[in-house]
Amino acid sequence: MGYRKVAIVGAGMTKFMRRALETPKELAWQAAKAALDAAEMKLAQVDCAVFGSAPDVFDGLHMKGEYLADGCGGWRKPYLRCYVGGGTGVFAIAQGWLHVASGMFDTCLVVCEEKMSSCLPHPQGAFLTIFDNFTEQPLKPNLLWIFALEQNRYMHTYGITQEEIALVSVKNKRNALGHPCAQLGAELTVKDVLASEVMAWPVLRLMVSPTSDGAAAVVLAAEHVAKRVTDKPVWIEGVGWCIDTTYWTNRDLCYPRYVERAARMAYAMAGIREPRKEINIAEPYDPFAYKELHHLEGLQLAPKGQAPKLLADGVFDRDGDLPVTPSGGLLGVGNPIAAAGTMKVCEVFWQLRGEAGARQVPGKPKRAVAQAWGDLMQMGTVVVVGV
């Protein structure tokens, strides 16, 4: 099946930081404006806008899509907010792709934003209420629980150690040192990570991404527009998304089958048969260190339980065989939920154009995958791009 060709022609983002002075709509505007400037386009040349953001209570706004419309370029335009929990930042690209691939629009501005610091004193009230209101919330769970339960299951099933997982934090925080927008770039050792405070065993403090404020945006264009505005379009070759059952306690958390389904959907569109050979860069979602490994396996970039070994062997280093999270990821750049997913798409856009500065992956990469995860260990969203 041939689809209408859609390219990313510009990307932009704000710094990710603990607390921004900007309002949510100012953050969104800064990222959107940077993306339009990069594409050398004016707002008037944009046909429609898509916005992605995670829980409303983070920004402290009901119907926050409506509040943010002007900051996302939605003034007197078709404007849509999509929402799949943490998977939103990558899904929004798929949502934008639908706008253009459907033939209904030629250009689309996709903006993702999160201002978690509005939720004061802390976002735990928001995290508590992601759990089932009848059967789980009365136990007063926090967000760490579900990650720790999953990490433990993953470690147990495949015999993975804390050292192996700590390496993800080391790699990503180091990679983030080269990112101009990063919140938590650092030179750390495995020992540092393992010595950090136990939050919810097996999750340690330095294995957790921070809460952040920030926004990221891309401009999408149909082929004829893309070729007019840039000589370096980055094509969206595949999009995929998949949600698993709500009943997460009825599934084996050791493997993210929803990521596999989403990846297979995107790979099929992109004509990718052997992802390990055909993909040059991966930006899997890494809100927690083990998640990167878990997601690489779901993305079919590592056999089940084998991602830690490949990581230890240096395969995923920036100059390795398959560079993984050259951006620095959520662990290093920061985690303003939906904006973090879009940051990953910005990263692969810059990488494939050879514009990633200090973080540039060598060897003229041709194809990359960005992935996000969301909901109760449940939602996989995948975008494959190529030049």
Added chain:
Amino acid sequence: MKPTTNDTLRTWRDNIPVTALYTAGLGGTIFLQALKERGQLVGTRCPTCQRTYLPAQQFCERCFAELTEQVRVKSKGEVVSFTQAHYDRDDNRLPAPITVAAVRLDGADTVLIHYLLRTPKPRIGARVRVLLKPKAKRTGSILDIAGFVPA
């Protein structure tokens, strides 16, 4: 047959326990600072769209330009619309209605929403002015304005 009866129906009650602290942002800081410290109403102007936004905005929603030109707006203006609210947020009927107006202040292309005070018979088109709280009581909030009063 065993019918579903009201005795077996249950609801589970809970709440979402959040509190928020909002920053006024770049535009808001300009507006609130001028209001608090100088008792002035400051907007920003988009030279392309020829619109003055009050309160000050960091960007123009129409053309996405960054707005750097600050404009002081007059404290007098015209009632664009008004309403009288007879209910509070808990859906209780208020003992006396609260009058609220949208007022276009002279020099602005947007309206400001606030209480309309000392106006038993409100009218669209009426001239009003902004009534500020005394400087000592201003905190850098939209409530540094007490409301609109007849000009």
Added chain:
Amino acid sequence: MNGEPKVARGTPLSGEDIAKGKAFLVPYTPRFRYAWDCGEAIGRYFAELKNGRLIARHCRRCGRVMIPPRMFCEVCFRPTDDWVYVKDTGRVNTFSLCYVSWDVRKLRKPEIPAVIEIDGASPGMGIMHLLGDIKPEDVYIGMRVRAVWKPPAKRTGSVTDILYFAPIAGGRRRKAAARRQKTLRKKR
């Protein structure tokens, strides 16, 4: 103007800035209250918890016995058929030792959330609950546990009618498994 942002925008605001009143801030506490309809499945689940029992739903097509119970089978997309009492015992599928409360208070003694596969439900059918009456270092995946109930008079028809799940004494595999997992844990 291609390339990644050379000068990234955004204005960090520190706790100190806030304390010194450098920023204009608006605090707000909303009122979000709900009374959710439990419906048939959760209504019965709660009623049985009050009776000190766990109940599940059975789908005759795929044969699964599902807990928490639901009136639909998400695999077959059809109504589930029967109510089935299941045991209040099970096996730990995974667990955590959590040193942070839901509202970010530090805990000296960790809470031990776990997914517990319930005996009598289909394999892998677990519920989330807490473990108790056990030292944190003794918990292991595969551990057999039993619900510790509130006294009948104090039950309200809620998942908290079970205080926690506690280990069922004995079992040779227990010590070996605990040892293996301790070594894994020690490596940190």
Added chain:
Amino acid sequence: MARSAIIGLGFTPARPTSAHQSFKEMMFEAAQRAYADAGIEAAEVQSFVTCAEDLNEGLSIFDEYTPDQLGAALKPMHTLPQDGLHGIADAVMEIRSGLMELVVVEAHSKASNILTLDWIVDYATDPIYNRPLNLNPHYIAGLEMNRFLHVSGVTAAQCAAVAAKNRRNALRNPTAAYAASLTSEQVLNSPYAFYPLHEKELAQPVDGCVVLVLASEARAQRAKGQPVWVRGVGWANGAFSLEARDWAQADYCRLAADIAYKQAGITAPAREIQVFEVDDTYAYKELQHLEALRVFATAKKAARATAQGATELGGPTPVNVSGGALGVGNALEATGLYRVAELVWQLRGQAGPRQVKGAKVGLAQSWRGVPTTSGAVVILSAD
């Protein structure tokens, strides 16, 4: 570009409460009805969309709770925090892109479960400039209505007539929650809620769920029942801020309509469309929207036509024969889909006592309520 059609409709009646079902059980019932109506198995559906807002559900990430009861587990599914009509727009894009052939759109309301609904609506307002005034957010509708009356020349009595018409229309609709033999005078005599808005001019919340099955043209031609074709779909936002918005005109509605008309090739809506389901969250909104939709040249003409019965069932331009949101109820994100449900019945000739004779083309329009300037328009046809 592939055409698309609605091939299945399932719903639960709009009712003030629905205590016998959890939201999952309610969605399951509507989904089963929709799939049976379409003659399909859930397993055939390739993609699912739910339109929901977290705070209306009382859960921080409602997307988590959507798949199972629709048969969407391990399938592509996503949430749009938008009106149900936006969900149709999404499904149409999925089909037109060639990505999907069979897409399900769902929206529901459990408004009765929300104990502090106005606090939630208020949480949508600007926290710096508007929320500190500490008002019930429906004041925004009072402000807008007053400006609308001033600019358009429509009278308060003419707005009241809309409320009376729609509540009466609901008497013929078994799905409606707020049917009543109401007169304009009774509406006008009800106390002011937010001057000049009377209490009986506000749509009251309801519970309910609507599920639609959309299909590509090729798939629709194999469908069991009579497909209802999607001819056009448009959506748009105006200016969000209370400060910068247009207080008299529904610009979002005009923009959305023009996109939909262009797709459908409609140039004279009043002549080419036989049945209108138009947002009437507040009575004046129906008149404002009829102007924005270009059904009448001005709201004043729409008001006069309403007074003369032209928008009644049997009139030349029937508007909200279902009862609208005033008669059926405000089903939060599902409100738009109840309008579409009415069009499906009308265009299939299944609307019973409220059937519009010769209905071939219908229009549904939604607005997301205060404080938004966001809405969508869908145009459907029988062939």
